[in-house]
Amino acid sequence: MRAHRDTRILLSVLALLSLGPVVAHAAPAPYSADGLYNLANSYARAGKPGLAVLNYERARLLAPTDPDIEANLRQVQKSAKVPQATPSAFERAVTIAGPTTLSWTGLGGILLLGASLVAGTSAGRSASAGGIPSRYRWLRRLSAVLGLALSGLTVCNAVVVWPQLHQAVILTPATPVRVAPVPMGDPLFVLPEAETVTMTAEHEGFVLIHSHGRSGWVAAANIAPVVPH
């Protein structure tokens, strides 16, 4: 009886914790992959490759498997003559679904892992004492393996997506990259519009960026982060 009670408490707590993401997910939603994609298309047609690439990148964060987003992004980058990144096999393998789907998948995997853990503690007891009958022990093992795989998939996806969260897109043509974060700083090199760079620091209206082994400061007005602050 006591084992039954403990299992019920554990499952209730996990169920209550699951409500947190549900509530968070239910907040007002201003971003839509299709809306961002359409917006990027309109910028591309308006001859604004920087803003187009920015919104394609944002749309791709929400719908990484959408082939239209990927195709138009490459088209605009090709037209703007900026380098294009080719995803590796690992990146393609762990990006089989959108981040929201993978979030719930990962959460489900963790719940499965927890459930198998709970079941493992009662494995030595008889069914009347709250234990799992031995004929269902394969189910416990299966849920553990499945939970581990699902949560691992989500973790791998996070590893791939994490750098994209710190990327930014150059919005103005021939943007000077300066040696210091001041308007009078000497320019080191010039970046074309629509190039995607990595942000590493910010200071007084300037952003420290890295691009193909080079780094320098760009005015924040000339650059837009893929994920708005």
Add this chain to the structure above:
Amino acid sequence: MGLCAVARAVAAPPPVNVTLEPRQISLGETAQLTITSEGMGMDGITLPQVAGLEFRVVGQSRRVEIINGATLATTSVILRVTPETAGIFTIPGMTPNSQPLVLRVNPDNGSGSASQYNNPNLANRPPLAAGGSSTNGIRTTADGAAFVRMNLPKRDVYVGESIPVDIEVGMRAGFVQSLNGLPTLTGNDFTLNNLSRKPERVEKLVDGKPFTVLTWHSVLAPVKPGTFTLSVQSPLTIRVRTRAARDSLIDDLLGDPFMQNFFGATVAKDVTVSSPPEDLKVLALPTEGRPTDFSGAVGSFKIASDLSATTAAVGDPLTLRLHVTGTGNFDRVDTPMLEHVEHWKTYPPKSSFKESDAIGVKGEKTFEQPLIASHPGPQTLPDLTFSYFDPETRRYETARTAPPPVTIAPALADATPGAPSSATAGASATPGSPTTAAAARPAAAVPPEPSSPEMRPDHAITAGAATSLVPLYLRPTFLAVPLLALAFAGGWFGMRHRGASLGISRGRNRRSEASANRLLQPMRAAARAGDAAAFFTAACIALREALAARWQLAPEQLTADDLAARLAADANPDAAGVLEIFALADEAKYAGRDLKSIDYDRWTQVVRSQLLEAT
């Protein structure tokens, strides 16, 4: 040439008379030294060596007198004595018996040379040329070879004020051999700045005589208040006449310096020519009414301002320019421009100066201040002010200018979903107008054809919206779930595991106790009945079961020999007791021995310990 030949030393006849006239002269004048000896030649005369005096043979005469039939010839050599500086000079006697002669040279009392002797800094400088005439504010040297003049303003000046001055050095053509340096100020109360390296050169008539006038433009800057005497001087090498003025009529008649030099009428001298001293009153800047932003600018200025652009986006750097034009000390013209303006980020300004004259008193100083707007919408920057002291009006002035208004658009970086608000706006859409994704949806309902055939068309919006572009699994509210769940499950599992371990141990103990009690029960009953045979028989059965279980044998396989060997091998502390129980049991069973004084409790404890140890 003949005169020079006389100067060579000869041995014959010694001089008889040496005269010096006059004995007192002024600097710039010459004296005449006459050496008279008997005979027809003076080849043996050695010219005297006196520091500060130059001796030059200018003539020789012979005189023959017949007195009472006797002929008396005398020869005289005339030397020109030219002092190089003032003082008292002693000319040694030409013969051992002659007395030394004293020449007193007074300082020049004519031209602007007096200040030289009053200024200790000039003690080692070359002598000034003797004072000459002064007309139209120009005072030439004594021989009229050169002059220096400085044009100063005819008013009081202020500390820090930049005073334009013209320094003129006039040189009589042919009389000045070289100019040995730039004009310099006497005294330390002023600084002479921005002296032009290349002077203007004009030909000018001064008192009807041709002069080459070099003019330097410069800026005079007083460093402290007070009344000061100011003079400027210039080092020159001039040709000085070697004959007294009264004897130089022939020189003036010759006119041409070449001719004068040819006849030995001039000699080269390094002199420093000074301008007539002038008094200048320097006033301190008044403290009353001094603006807080006064930076020390003195002069007359005007300001204007402009912006690099009148429209910009948030975050775009703009340049606000302040132009200060006029006349004055531009090196003290400074302003912080704008500081701490709401909705603007300001940076320290940089300045540049473009002079419109040779000395930098007139020009335009431009300050450039980078500004970055932080809020969209029409913006009006505060007025720019610049304070200075006007020496003409003798008061502080504050100039003011209003920068042009500027319109700030939202930043391109703020281009959130929905900008442009309508996808059909196409190229005319204005990026940056913040709208929501909902605003983009109607546009997506009628997707336009893409302009590029290679581009894929718009989507009809069907997918769900997201609150953030950050993946759900990286948001703190979501990330907290697995972490808390794992922590809770881990804690729960740990507690359960620890509790289970304790329960197993207790249960095992309980089972051992119960099993031992079950086997001891017949022994206790036999003891209560006083039946020793039954007691030891029950004890043997219990021990045999316990030990057989310990050694994993069947009870019937356990023989007496085997029992003794295994107990010895186990080093069982109760081995002797156990073996004695088996022996007593056999004795009671087979020998019929009456065991009345038996200690049942002792044997019961031995068996019990073996039973508990076995389980």
